[in-house]
Amino acid sequence: MKILGIDPGLDRTGLGCIDVGVQRPRLMGMECITTSPRQPLPARLHALHDGLRAVVRGWTPDVVVLESLYAHYRHPTTAILMGHARGVICQVAASCNVVLVEYLPTRVKKAVVGHGHARKDQVQGMVTALLQLSQRPEPNDIADALALALCHAHVLEHDQSAVVRQPLPARLRPYMRRRRPVITKGRR
Amino acid sequence: MKILGIDPGLDRTGLGCIDVGVQRPRLMGMECITTSPRQPLPARLHALHDGLRAVVRGWTPDVVVLESLYAHYRHPTTAILMGHARGVICQVAASCNVVLVEYLPTRVKKAVVGHGHARKDQVQGMVTALLQLSQRPEPNDIADALALALCHAHVLEHDQSAVVRQPLPARLRPYMRRRRPVITKGRR
Secondary structure, X not given: OEEEEEEOOOOEEEEEEEEOOOOOOEEEEXXXXXXXXXXXXXXXXXXXXXXXXXHHHHHOOOEEEEEOOXXXXXXXXXXXXXXXHHHHHHHHHHHOOOEEEEEOHHHHHHHHOOOOOOOHHHHHHXXXXXXXOOOOOOOHHHHHHHHHHHHHHHHHHHOHHHOEEOOOOOOOHHHHHOOOOEEEOOOO | OEEEEEEOOOOEEEEEEEEOOOOOOEEEEEEEEEOOOOOOXXXXXXXXXXXXXXXXXXXXXXXXXXXXXXXXXXXXXXXXXXXXXXXXXXXXXHHOOXXXXXXXXXXXXXXXXXXXXXXXXXXXXXXXHHOOOOOOOOOHHHHHHHHHHHHXXXXXXXXXXXXXXXXXXXOOHHHHHOOOOEEEOOOO
């Protein structure tokens, strides 16, 4: 099974794909799509759309993993712009007919490091160790994307019951209460 | 010149297109793209993407008009989800090579009604009168979209100097200071 983790952003979107079979997770590929702040917003989103589509078609993942939306964004305005990138990513997943899964940041940290409030460098260190990489993935966005993919691999291995197939609610409040990941299926 | 106003939303996206020539603005078409909250988020965004693409290709507008992002959203979480829809709209504009213009809500109200804090029903009434419609456009999202298009028509007619061609900044703060609309050009 090929799992593609994505850490969305307008400046940088980190992508990390792992292959999970009978053996331990193996790195398939990692990439970072960057767009210039000097470009107009539509052009940046279009570049992200095309770049992501090429990656999804090349790596043919079975599932895309994103961080869930949560209520306590420090910078709401930046969060709205991140929402622009996230919207494009969700649309590409649906157009490529790839399942989308979401996990809260604490869930990802707990799966990868062992506790939900691990520091960024701890996550990066564990990603490097788990995938037996020669050095830490750079930039951080790629490490975060790989952590998302590893979290889903961990859930598949240890906690199958936690994967609930149900549509994502339109409103955000349920995200805050939910403890379990939600799988959404792109349009056929 | 054909101007397409868009009022983005995950539940309902209002679209209103007007034609501005030597005579007064004339209604070309109005539509509302709705998606069901029961569908997964990616499927909803994909439906919006496809619906919008069909509309843009059918009406072939010269310019797309959106409401600028502003900092004081009452519900930040809903605003992030609206950002998902807005991201898809910006991407479609770029992929169809249509210019994107943005105006603050107060600017739109001032152009259509005469003052920046007009009520919703006043905006709807003026849209109905200016376009000589037999009844108020329903739902409200369409009226808001037509108001955006009429605002741009007003600026083109009365305030050419206000249309500045420059790329949109990545961060949001400049939006708050800006008094003038910004035109962004989709990728060629």
